[in-house]
Amino acid sequence: MTILPPSSIGILGGGQLGRMTALAARQMGYGVQVLDPLADCAARPVVDRVVAARFDDPDGAAELARECAVVTLEIEQIAPAALEAVLAHALLRPGAEALRIIRDRQLQKEWLAAQGFPIGRYAVVSSVDDLAAAQRDLGPLLFVKACEGGYDGRSQVRLGAAESAADAFALLGNRRSVAEQGLDLALELSVLVARRPSGDTRTYPAAFNQHERQILAWSVLPAELPPNVAAHAERMAEEIARAVRLEGILAVEMFVLRSGELLVNELAPRPHNSYHASELACPTSQFEQLVRAVCDLPLGDVTPARPSAIVNLFGDLWLEGRTPAFARALEVEGTRLFLYGKHTPREGRKMGHLAAIGDTAQQALERVQRAAARL
Ligand SMILES: Nc1ncnc2c1ncn2[C@@H]1O[C@H](COP(=O)(O)OP(=O)(O)O)[C@@H](O)[C@H]1O
Ligand SMILES: [Mg+2]
Missing domain, CATH: 3.30.1490.20 (ATP-grasp fold, A domain)
Structure with a gap:
């Protein structure tokens, strides 16, 4: 059953992923409510209501779900009791079974191995x-x-x-x-798959991801990879989405080893940092695609019109009360600024990102890195 605007969508988690999902939903005319432990979370300024509750609070989850046609999430660490409470009042997408498997690393790995997907x-x-x-x-x-x-x-x-x-x-x-x-990595990539309850599926091209200190530093979409590697990764992500009966979006993080082997690192049944570039590169951003998928609307086009790259902005840039030089960064052609409205910068905390388009992936990356260096 299709959920049409102006129905309300509930989101478990009001961080930046919830905020950007809410913006996409609003643009399409939906109401949006979030549940987050912080009443003053990143999504607060762009939603109709914040239910301030912990992710293991069934009462909070029920309160959110009572006013929403469908509930989705931006974080997988939701206690099973809270998910149950959602299900009593609204649809939960992605499904409870996918979430049960993914939220526990042991179960996730056992499931991937049992399904025959390659892991380390x-x-x-x-x-x-x-x-x-x-x-x-x-x-x-x-x-x-x-x-x-x-x-x-x-x-x-x-x-x-x-x-x-x-x-x-x-x-x-x-x-x-x-x-x-510890694996000998040649590179890291991710693939985002969207799937409607009917099974209709769209797969974004792979993104190339650079991690530093185990956190994503920058990402390029589409990744410049040998065509057989990209096709293999995209096929595997699609198979995983089908096997977990995904209703929503799923990011599959993968490792390419120096030996050439392709392994699954981990799954994320929600918007993903490595697909923020979809907002500039693709006709349908990951956030709009999530809204379409959970509302059972036709999925949008994922073919990149042009390459895009992002650089994450961490709290380190704000240290000692300084304001990063955003105006200088935006002088670089083709760049855009996304800030999440977080009040307290902390070292390593994701505060926003810069994004750029280019004629080539190389140009997009060069621009966004040049812009970030100006901050
Ligand atoms: N087994 C491993 N071998 C090599 N690098 C790893 C391994 N596990 C994690 N890493 C590095 O740490 C990053 C974060 O690990 P990940 O398991 O994806 O955690 P998170 O949930 O924080 O994203 C990976 O993207 C990768 O760069
Ligand atoms: Mg990861």
Whole structure:
């Protein structure tokens, strides 16, 4: 059943992804409400209502869902009880089963492996001894990630051969974690798939992603890749979306190893930082596509009209009360500024991004990096 404007869409999470989704929904004439622990979250100025509640609060989730035709999310760390509460009052898209699998790194990896999708070697660790054993089996380098609750390199530790398993496990709060073998990466990419409840699917071309300190630094869409690599990645992402019976959008993060092997890193059933460039590059941004998918409207065109690149802006740029030189950055031809309206800059906190278009991917990247350097 198609959900038409002016119905309301609910979003679990009012950070920047919720904010940009809300803007797209508003543009199409929908009402938007969000649930977020912070009443003054990034989405607040652009939504009809913020339900201030934690992501494990069933009452808050019910309150959001009661006034919405469909509820989606910008963060996968929603407690099952809160998802249940949503389902009692509204449609939940992507589906509860996809969310159950994806929100726990152990379940996600077991599911991917069982479905035959290629992933790196890992061990589930629940104690210091488990982690020390994983260090011996999978070392010298491990990436240890808490099964629940991490993003942007939080709740994860890079564990070198000389470093202590006990310290690493303590840093993770002694929580059940996956210890992944450190892989020899040639490059990282992601593929975003949108799927309607009917099964109709659109797949964006792969994005090329550069991470620094385990956080996305910049991204280019479409990625310049050998055509067979791009096609392989896009096909795999589509198969994953079909297998989880996605209703919404799904970003599949992938690693290309120096050996040439293509592996799945992780799944995100929501808008993704690496597709912010879709706002400039494609006729349909990831945010509008999410709205269309969860409202069961025809999906929009994803063929890039021109390449685009983004650079993330972190709180570091605001340190000691300075204001970044936005006007100087915007002098660079083809650039646009996106700020998320966050009040407190912190080191490593995503505050916004710069984006640029170009005649080529190289030009788009060169422009946006030149603009960022002027800040
Ligand atoms: N097993 C690994 N081998 C090599 N690099 C890794 C590995 N796991 C993570 N990384 C690096 O850290 C980044 C963030 O890890 P990821 O698991 O995607 O966490 P997050 O949920 O914070 O995005 C990856 O994009 C990659 O650059
Ligand atoms: Mg990631």
